[in-house]
Amino acid sequence: xxxxxxxxxxxxxxxxxxxxxxxxxxxxxxxxxxxxxxxxxxxxxxxxxxxxxxxxxxxxxxxxxxxxxxxxxxxxxxxxxxxxxxxxxxxxxxxxxxxxxxxxxxxxxxxx
Amino acid sequence: xxxxxxxxxxxxxxxxxxxxxxxxxxxxxxxxxxxxxxxxxxxxxxxxxxxxxxxxxxxxxxxxxxxxxxxxxxxxxxxxxxxxxxxxxxxxxxxxxxxxxxxxxxxxxxxxxxxx
Numbered sequence: 215x216x217x218x219x220x221x222x223x224x225x226x227x228x229x230x231x232x233x234x235x236x237x238x239x240x241x242x243x244x245x246x247x248x249x250x251x252x253x254x255x256x257x258x259x260x261x262x263x264x265x266x267x268x269x270x271x272x273x274x275x276x277x278x279x280x281x282x283x284x285x286x287x288x289x290x291x292x293x294x295x296x297x298x299x300x301x302x303x304x305x306x307x308x309x310x311x312x313x314x315x316x317x318x319x320x321x322x323x324x325x326x
Numbered sequence: 327x328x329x330x331x332x333x334x335x336x337x338x339x340x341x342x343x344x345x346x347x348x349x350x351x352x353x354x355x356x357x358x359x360x361x362x363x364x365x366x367x368x369x370x371x372x373x374x375x376x377x378x379x380x381x382x383x384x385x386x387x388x389x390x391x392x393x394x395x396x397x398x399x400x401x402x403x404x405x406x407x408x409x410x411x412x413x414x415x416x417x418x419x420x421x422x423x424x425x426x427x428x429x430x431x432x433x434x435x436x437x438x439x440x441x442x
Contacts, residue, residue: 246427257330257417257433258369265427305428311382312424313359313371314431 218302223321226292234287234320236302241282244308249276249287251298252319258301261287297324328353330420330434338440339408347403347437351420358401359419359431360393369417375401408441415439 219237226232238247248263262269262276264285269276275288289296301319331350339345351358360372362385374382375395386393390408395401405412415438419431 248428248430252369257419257436259433260430263427263430307427311371311384312357312374312421312428313382313385314361314369314419315371316361316369318368 218304218317220300220302220317220320222318223323225323225325226289227325228294229291232289232292232296232322232324234289234300234302234322235284236286237284238302238304239283241304242306245304245306247276247278247282247285248303248305248314249274250301250303250314250316251296252301253295253298258314258316261300263305292322292324294324294326297322330418330432332416332418332434332437334437335435336438336440338442340442341409342407345405345408345412345439347405347416347418347439349401349403349418349420349434351401351418352422352432355420355422355432357421357423358395359421360401360403361417361419363415363417363436365414372403405439408439410441413439413441 246263246265249261250258251261252258262274264276277286299319299321301316333348358375361369363369371385373386373393390406392404415436417433417436419433421431
């Protein structure tokens with residue numbers, strides 16, 4: 215699986231937007247970009263995924279660079295409940311395994 | 327629609343005992359995955375199963391660990407002769423089917439195993 219690089223930690227204030235970056239310079243044309251998050255003492259939770267175009271859902275937005283070598287998860291108005299570790303994961307749609315390969319992720323702290 | 331269920335949520339075992347962790351996938355899901363999270367570490371894939379079949383066990387330790395997903399009933403992760411290093415949170419996830427974009431996996435709340 216292609217590797218991703220994320221900052222170890224980020225801080226935000228409540229009700230402000232948060233932009234979580236992810237670099238994936240070795241991404242292949244068939245890799246989808248997935249984001250999961252893990253709240254304290256809970257199992258991971260799917261957030262969003264995309265291939266080339268920007269994606270929006272009720273939880274977040276995913277902005278994908280034109281060359282696909284990086285992407286940004288956008289939380290439009292952070293709440294205290296968004297404090298979690300956020301994981302950026304590449305998943306190959308052709309061959310490979312169904313498993314998720316988690317890195318260290320970005321620990322997001324949200325200040326009241 | 328109930329989510330992925332795992333039980334027990336907390337399990338304490340003495341060294342040398344057996345641990346059995348259960349996972350009931352979401353209704354309609356036929357794919358189950360087990361992951362382990364050691365203290366202060368990230369999540370690591372262990373095994374991927376479909377009904378009555380092990381598809382990928384590349385993350386399973388070679389000894390003492392086994393997994394099954396029978397035709398009826400929950401998926402079971404079994405750890406024989408537990409050691410202190412097995413203390414971790416074990417998460418189960420499920421998905422409905424294989425999709426071209428891989429789709430999402432739905433995780434349970436985990437079982438926290440403590441070996442004394």
